[in-house]
Amino acid sequence: MQISRRGQVPPFEVMMILDQVAALRAGGREVLSLCAGEPSQGAPTDVREAAIRLHSSSDPLGYSGPLGTIALKEAIAGHYRRWYGLDIEPESVGITTGASGAFVLMFLAAFDIGDRVAVARPGYPAYANVLRSLGMDVVELAAGAATGFVPTTEMLDEAVAKGGGLHGLVLASPANPTGSMIKHEEFGELIDWCRLNDVRLISDEIYHGITYPAPSTDDGSTTGASTTGPPTSQPQTGHPQTSSGRDRGTCAWSLDRSSVVVSSFSKYWGMTGWRLGWALIPEDLKASVEALAGNIALCPPTPSQHAALAAFTQRSYDEADLAVAQFGKTRQLVFDRLPDLGWGPVAQADGAFYLWANIHDQLGKYPDSPSWCRALLEQSGVALVPGTDMDHVDGHDYVRLSFAAGPRTVAEALERIVAFQQF
Ligand SMILES: Cc1ncc(COP(=O)(O)O)c(C=O)c1O
Numbered sequence: 001m002q003i004s005r006r007g008q009v010p011p012f013e014v015m016m017i018l019d020q021v022a023a024l025r026a027g028g029r030e031v032l033s034l035c036a037g038e039p040s041q042g043a044p045t046d047v048r049e050a051a052i053r054l055h056s057s058s059d060p061l062g063y064s065g066p067l068g069t070i071a072l073k074e075a076i077a078g079h080y081r082r083w084y085g086l087d088i089e090p091e092s093v094g095i096t097t098g099a100s101g102a103f104v105l106m107f108l109a110a111f112d113i114g115d116r117v118a119v120a121r122p123g124y125p126a127y128a129n130v131l132r133s134l135g136m137d138v139v140e141l142a143a144g145a146a147t148g149f150v151p152t153t154e155m156l157d158e159a160v161a162k163g164g165g166l167h168g169l170v171l172a173s174p175a176n177p178t179g180s181m182i183k184h185e186e187f188g189e190l191i192d193w194c195r196l197n198d199v200r201l202i203s204d205e206i207y208h209g210i211t212y213p214a215p216s217t218d219d220g221s222t223t224g225a226s227t228t229g230p231p232t233s234q235p236q237t238g239h240p241q242t243s244s245g246r247d248r249g250t251c252a253w254s255l256d257r258s259s260v261v262v263s264s265f266s267k268y269w270g271m272t273g274w275r276l277g278w279a280l281i282p283e284d285l286k287a288s289v290e291a292l293a294g295n296i297a298l299c300p301p302t303p304s305q306h307a308a309l310a311a312f313t314q315r316s317y318d319e320a321d322l323a324v325a326q327f328g329k330t331r332q333l334v335f336d337r338l339p340d341l342g343w344g345p346v347a348q349a350d351g352a353f354y355l356w357a358n359i360h361d362q363l364g365k366y367p368d369s370p371s372w373c374r375a376l377l378e379q380s381g382v383a384l385v386p387g388t389d390m391d392h393v394d395g396h397d398y399v400r401l402s403f404a405a406g407p408r409t410v411a412e413a414l415e416r417i418v419a420f421q422q423f
Contacts, residue, residue, distance in 0.1 A: 006133045007133060009129040009130075009132060009133050010125070012126065012129075014037075014385050014389060017035050017377075018035060018036060021035065021377075024381070029381055030381055031381045031383060032383070032412060032416070033405065034403065034410065035385050035402060036402060036404070037176060037353065037354065037402055038272050039267065039353070039404045040406050041319070043271045044270070044313075044315065045316075046311070046315050047274075047307050047311055049310070050310040051303065054306055054307060061302045061306070063298055063299045063302065064299045064302050065299060066290055066294035066297075067095055067290055067299075068093070068094065068095025068300050069095070069306075071309060072305050072308060072309060073091070073095065075309050075311075075312045076093045077092075078312060079312055083209070083251075084248075084251045084253075084254055086251060086254055088253065088280065091286075092280055092281055092283075092286075093278055093279075093281075094280075094289055094290070094293065095276065095277075095300045096293070097275050097276070097277070097300050098264055098275045099204065099262050100126065101275075101300065102262045102277050102278065102279040103202075104134075105289050105293055106202055106260045106289065107130060107131055107202075108134060108288075110200045110285060111131075111167055111200070112167075113134075114135065115168065116165065116168075117131050117137070117166070117167060117169070118139040118140075118156065118169045119138060119140060119141065120140075120171070120175065121140040121141065121142055122149070122356065122387065122391035123143075123172070123175065123176075123391075124175070124176045124177070124390070125390055127204075128140070131170075136167075136168075139166060140393075141155040141159060142393070143180075144394065145347075145358075148180055149175070149180040150175070150182045152186070152190075153189050153190060153193045156193055156199075160197070165198075167200065168199060168200045168201075168202060169190070169199050169200075169202070170202045170204065171190065171201060171202070172203075173203075173207075173249055173250065173351075174207040174210065175207075175352070176207070176352055176354060177354050177387070178349070179207075179347055179348070179350055179352040179354050180347050180350060180351075181249065195256060195258070200258070200259070201256070201260065202259070202262060203251075203262065204262050204263075205249060205252070205262065205263045206262065206263055206267050207249070207351050207352040208268065210267055210268055210324050210353065211246045211249060211350060211351035212327075212328045212349070213328075249351065253280050257282060257283075259282065260279055261279060261280035262278075264276070268320050268324070269308075269320050274304040276301065276308050327403065329407055330403040330405075331349055331403055333407055334403050334410060334414065337418070340414075340418050341357075341414070341417065341421070342361055343358060343361075343362065344358055345357075345358050353403050357400075357401065358398055359372065359398065359399050360397040362421050363397075367396075368386075368388070369386040369387050369395065369396055369397060369399050370396070372386070372399075373385070373399060376417065380419070382416050384399045385400040386399060387399055
């Protein structure tokens with residue numbers, strides 16, 4: 001029997017390592033897992049309580065509309081008013097099965113087979129894998145240490161000069177695996193470039209709200225090619241700052257509503273397993289996205305949609321912000337240990353909860369980061385992700401360390417890594 005070539009995408013290494021961690025733990029090993037992009041605090045209290053109330057309600061929790069309930073679309077529109085000062089019609093919001101579900105819908109609606117879509121390398125592997133399986137031609141932009149791990153318009157010009165025009169660009173700011181953020185002005189330049197070149201921007205804003213002030217140096221000043229410093233101005237529309245001066249990230253719809261915004265309840269609200277995300281859908285894609293959504297998944301999960309309404313209470317925002325402050329402390333702890341680890345260059349981790357680090361000088365007897373990570377897991381019980389998952393060209397020198405696990409786990413893991421590297 002035939003099996004399709006399009007289905008033969010590489011497995012998502014992180015999920016495989018998680019399986020390995022589970023198997024080791026089942027065998028009685030104590031493993032510190034710094035693999036998953038999964039906040040340890042879980043869903044906000046109000047969301048959990050709403051879910052418990054659902055249990056005893058008489059609501060049959062059947063299908064919703066293909067792109068979700070009106071109530072949740074309205075609540076998400078309210079979130080854009082609250083965070084970005086943007087007025088968004090609830091009808092422009094499409095609720096999806098995680099951000100992951102939104103990508104499939106939006107890629108299908110926006111691009112045809114053979115279309116050229118650019119993604120950053122290193123980057124979240126599912127963009128390229130899903131695009132390829134849908135028949136698009138993936139164009140990689142090598143966004144390394146030289147540009148603070150963010151793509152630039154020069155890279156886009158180069159891609160066009162080399163291989164012809166582009167049809168799409170996928171951006172994430174903050175990004176996975178680097179945590180790098182594109183500065184507001186540079187984000188604007190990228191959007192202008194897309195508009196000028198008739199390129200559809202897909203802006204993955206899943207890590208918005210999980211951002212940090214620039215790390216401080218010994219003299220108290222701030223550093224970082226890809227970081228934004230402490231607040232100097234009042235919030236601007238679409239480019240908001242928190243009361244503590246963190247830049248939450250630029251919303252693409254504050255600059256161009258022909259772009260697609262993708263976001264999720266998974267990260268800021270810690271609701272990974274609830275499988276709920278959304279897209280802001282440009283007018284010209286609405287009809288096809290709605291038809292595709294109804295055919296592919298019928299609707300996003302209804303119980304999660306009901307409970308997620310409680311993600312927008314003041315208490316939920318407060319709890320999520322508290323978790324971000326905790327990530328910030330753990331991040332500082334990681335940066336403080338860098339001299340002992342001997343890793344570098346590293347991305348500044350302006351946002352998200354990952355450290356993307358070059359470990360070339362610490363590979364020792366291991367030829368590359370996958371074998372180094374395997375040995376670290378077997379010998380020291382610490383699970384990191386080898387960089388090859390996110391960068392198939394340079395990733396053999398890199399690892400991704402998730403500091404979402406919390407300060408105690410991360411501190412202990414760093415201790416073990418330092419000891420592992422001494423042998
Ligand atoms: C950059 C990025 N986009 C999207 C996703 C998928 O998230 P979701 O759980 O909403 O499907 C992830 C998950 O790790 C991610 O890191």
